[in-house]
Amino acid sequence: MDIGWEEFGWERLADGVGRRRLPVWDATVGLVVGEEGVLLYDTGSTLREGAELRSQIQAMTGRRVTHIALSHPHFDHVLGSAVFSGARVYGAVGVDGVLRADREGLRLDAVRQGVSEHDAVEAVDVLVLPHHLVSGEWTLDLGGRQVLLANVGPGHTGHDLAVLVPGSPEVVFCGDLVEESGEPQAGPDAIPSRWPAALDRLMALGGEEAVYVPGHGAVVDAAFVRTQRDELARRFAVS
Template sequence: MHTAWEEAGWERLGDGVARRRMPGWDETIGVVAGSAGVLIIDTGATLRDGADLRRSIRGVLGRDVTHVALTHPHFDHVMGTAAFSGVQVFGAAGLDELLRREQDGLRRDAVGHGVDPVAAAEAADILVSPHHLVHGELTLDLGDRQVLLANVGPGHTAHDLAVLVPGRHGSPEIVFCGDLVEESGAPSVGPDALPHQWPAALDRLLALGGEDARYVPGHGAVVDARFVRDQRAALAARFGTSPG
C-alpha cells in the first residue's frame, strides 16, 4: 500500500522523512517533518522546481516548509530557494558570501547544464543566501524531533553540509550527504572541489551517522556505511589526502 508520500512522487525513508530524485539532474531533495516545523534539504535547480516542491510537501502534510538546509552551492541544489519565501535558510559557514559573489557563475553553470536561460536568470537574480551559518554542528528543533546540521566539509565543495535525522522506534538514523556521496556515478570533482580533503570529510560523515545509518547521496540510491567507506577509499587512492 502506497503512503501519501509515495503517491505524491516521494520515496518514504522513515517516519516523517522522505526524499525525491528530481528529473533532469537526479539531485536528491529531502524533507523532514516534525510537529512544529518542516525542513526541506536543498531546493532544486529553478524557481519552478522550488515552487513545485513546496506545493507537493504542502499537499502531503497540509502545512508549509519552515526551514531550508542547503548542502552545497551548486545550481541544482540551491536555485529554487527563493520559492520558499519567509523560510529560515541554513548553510555551511561562508556559503552566504559565496552565493552573493557567484550569482552570475551559478546562472552560467545552470545554462551550461541545460536550464532555460530565462529561468536561470530569474533564479539567480533573487538567489537566497543562508540566514543561519553552521560552523560546526547546529541542532534544529522541529518540535517533537531534533535534526542535526553538520558542517562536515570541505570536500565536494568548500561548503558541504550534512543533515542527520535520528531514528525513531528502532529505525536507523538517516544522513543526507549532499554530493559528498554519489551513487549514480563517480563523485563529481569540479573546479571548486577540494579532493585531497574529501576523504576526511567522508570520515566525519561516517562518524556522524555510524555503521547502521542510511546514507542519502546527492545523486542516486540510498546507500550504507560500507558504500561510503568504499567511495572514501576510491577518492583517497585517486587524489591522496591532505597532510594532517
Template sequence: MQGDSGGAEARWERLAPGVVRRRLPGWDATVGAIAGEGGVLVVDTGSSLHEGVEIRREVQELFGPPVTHIALTHPHFDHVLGTAAFAGVQVYGAVGAADLLRRDRDELRHDAVRHGVAPDVAAEAVELLVLPHHPVSGELTVDLGGEVRVLLANVGPGHTAHDLAVLVAVPGGPEVVFCGDVVEESGEPQAGPDALPHAWPAALDRLLALGGDDAVYVPGHGAVVDAEFVRRQRDALAERFGVS
C-alpha cells in the same frame, strides 16, 4: 504521512517516519523533507523556481504544515536555485556559502545554463536567490517539534568548500543522513573546479563518524546507500586523489 498525497506519494521515497526524499529529473539531484510537530525542514531546493514551487507544494501535500526551514547542502545550482519559492523560511548553509553565492551570482547562472537550464529560467532564479540566513561552522541542532531534532553538520570541505550534512533520528526509524554531493551513487563523484580533493576523504570520515554503521545515507545524486558504500567511496577517492 497525512492528507491526500495524490501523485506526490509516488514520487517521494519514505526513509523513516516523517522523513522522505525525492530524486528530481534532469540531474537526479536529491531533495529531502523532515517533518516534526512544529515544522518541516527541506533539504535542498532544486535547479529552478519551478522545481522549488513543486517541492513546496508536494511536501505540504505529504505532511500538511508548510515548510519552515531549509538546509542547503552545498552552493551548486541544482541544489539551491529553487530556494526563492519558499517564502519566510529559515535557510541554513555551511559557513561561507552565503558569501560565495552573493559574490558569484554570474558564475552560478552560467553554470546552470552550461548544464542545460534555460537562460531566462536561470536568470530569474539567480536574481531572486535567497541566501542562507544561518551559517553553520560546526554543528547546529534544529528543533522541529515533538521528538524530531535535526543535526546540521559542516563536514567539508570536500565536494566544495561548503559541504553541509543533515542528520535525523526519529522514533521507529533508522538514523538518516542527507549527504549532499559529498556522496554520489549514480555516477563517479564529481570533482569540479571548486572541489578540494585532498580534503574529501576526511569529509567522508567525519560523515561516517556522525552517522555510524547503521545509518541510512542519502547521496546528493542516486539511490540510498549504507555505511559500507560510503567507506568504499572514501577509499576510492583517496586512491584517485593520492591522499590517505
C-alpha cells in the same frame, strides 16, 4: 502524516522522513517533518522546480516548509529556494559569500548544464542567501523531533553541509559528498585533499547502521560510503 508521499514520487525513509530524486540531474531533496516545523534539504534547480516541491509538500503534509538546509552552493541544489517564503535558510559557514560573489558563475553553470537562460536568470535574480551559518554543528528542534546540521566539509565544495535525522534507522543526508549514480564529481571548487576526511566525519556522524542519502542516486549504507572514501583517497593520492 506520511499518507500519499509515494504518489508524488517521494521515497519514505522513516516516519516523517523522505526524499525525492528530481528529474534531469537526479539531484536529491530531503524532507523532515516535525510536529511544529518542516525541514527541506536542498530546493531544486529552478524556481519552477522549487514551486513544484512546495506544492507537493503542502499536499503531503498540510504544512509549509519552515526550515531549509542547503547542502552546497551548486545550481541544482539551491536555485529553488526563493519560492519558500518565510523559511529560515541554513548553510555551511562561508556559503553566503560564495553565492553573493558568484551569481554570474551560478547562472552560467545552470545554462551550461541545460537550464534555460530565462529560468536561470529568474532564479539567480532572487537568489536567497542563508540566514544562519553553521561552522560546526547546529541542532534544530522541529517539535518532537530534533535534527542535526553538520558542517562536515570541505570536500565536494568548500562548504558542504550534512543533515542527521536521529531515529530507527538514523538517516544522513549527504549532499554531493556522496554520489551513487556515478563517480563523485570534483569540479573547480572541490577540495580533493580534504574530501576523504569529510567522508570520515560523515560516517562518524551516522555510524554503521545509518541510511546514507547521496546527492545523486540511490540510498546507500556505510559500507558504500567507506568504499567511495577509499576510492577518492586513491584517486587524489590522499592517505
